[in-house]
Amino acid sequence: MLDALPALEIVASFSVGIDRVDLAGCRERGIRVTNTPDVLTDDVADLAVGLAIATLRKIPQADRYVRAGRWKSKGGFTLTTRFSGKRVGILGLGRIGLAVAKRAEAFDCPISYHSRSEKPFPKYKFYANAVDLAANCDVLVVACSLNPESHHIVNRKVIDALGPEGVLINIARGAHVDEPELVSALLEKRLGGAGLDVFEDEPFAPERLFDLDNVVLVPHVGSDTEETCRAMADLVLQNLEAHALNQPLLTPFSGKRVGIIGLGRIGLAVAKRVEAFDCPVNYYQRTKQAYPNYTYYPSVVELAANSDVLVVACPLNEHTRHIVNREVMEALGPKGVLINIGRGPHVDEPEMDEPNVPEALFAMDNVVLVPHVGSATHETRTAMADLVLANLEAHVAGKPLLTQVWKLMGKCLVLKLHCHLKNVSADGRAPSGLEV
Template structure:
């Protein structure tokens, strides 16, 4: 791992140990979160920063303070917190970590579907609180005979669908366009999808285009037997509309791994018994986080060794020079 040109890299916050360990011996690292005065640090080193390691918000204002910036390496497949359009306008490449977390998140999504429908956390609590000797746990809903909809049939959505095939359920999907080579039933609106299914799994990317995509109309279409599961971004679901729908019985229940204002979860949502709530752990296994961290490192090394980025995002494509 010798021979890579030295460069100044900015870390916005504490990153995965593998990232910090791998980059520390190869580059000059600056830690914004550890600086007594962040503005002073940016004034001092901002003009020298060529790479940025991100796991949070990177907006145009920050990029403006980093005139030599070449690469933003995002820790995560979702990069809605990075202004990729502003990066493209500055000829800055943005990378993310696709594929390496696909299977883990898909596994979690299936677990969350089952936990929500069969009320597994509630059953666990029922036993621990000593209620079982008094009466059996109440009967629950079932995945049997249900139709499942996937809102966003990308890498993770397809992986979820493959797993669902083993449960012998019908599968529908919504996306920006119909996909070739897919036998699942396509819907051209989220409302149409929700109306046709009993379980709606949200896997759409975050960002302005999908903000509040699952709102009151979609929840109404999902109906009183409907289950909503979100493993995408909290912004895709209108949280206030969801709380109202859960309270009113407009839908049966919800399983959520993501929220609008993480890590803060509304008390009104946490108080509802017809929910299963997780602290954004979709990719949070040691195996997968190590793989994500390694891909961040590999993108940075590849870029500064002159080989280009490995996984540039769509807004900042890269082609090798002829």
């Protein structure tokens, strides 16, 4: 194409990657090349973490489970695995790799990486090759640029080092991964799972992956948000203008405003995580808390009016039942998003009676439904069962309870542990709980 454009002076790429640009030819002809770095960094890093969580927690599969009516007919969804605390390895610690590391750190994930040279980040462990990195992480994120050295950097050796419990996340380029080897490893269960935004022969993705429940596939949408596409277009125009005027570029970008109803343990954990995504945090609680970095609103309506994403994380009681009502929803508005990880009755929805879900939601593509699986990971259910046993042992031994909610006067409440999580049923579902 360069030969057909003899007067070309600048190539302003509408992406951060320039692997499709003939750089050598441009250098020979003195053609300037620009891309859109930084503008899309946050969105791609967001998606990397989102794919990791979606793959480990099986969010798309859980959504299909609800929409197909299986929650009501078959009961609880299978247990999954948490992302928090997983060892995250990053191939390429550039802008996007660092943004992924920042976000993963908010989930208490130890970070390691491989790059062509060691970076000045002593808190991140450097590995001299991709195989050693894969052998020492649970989630491997591909975030490097594509060049002859990184082509098929994720090969069979790397995949086998990651292993049957490992998860591969690719938000860079499809050609970073030896795709036939990846498909074989997933089919043969030599690899635990994969979250893929890119493929070798786009728009064609390997059809053998379509039926696997340990794979999440999205159509190269890492930077496809309205905000970033507008910013990228502006930056392309500014690059062209800068070429003519010889001026520097500047394109600021910030995260969504997140409002949290209930700043208790879970609410604070949510705040910690979204701060890593550069999201301003607002909150509502009955009393103002001592967190100067977070903006307090004295009513839920005001909180919703000043949030892009509203997260319900408060306990359910007479004060919080239907705390998200019509007035709150209208304040959140047509571009707002509601996330409820508290209890169904927090939201004014007369049909929200688990496991019954309003069927009108099933056909909507702006809704994600999961069957009350907030704590349904092997790790958490094991810890919950252990804590129940520890409380029972403390009661029998006449010691203080570890997590006492109230004292019983006069009579003794006897709990019989019906099923310990370590003896979970063969179908992977949670135990039936406690019989009183």
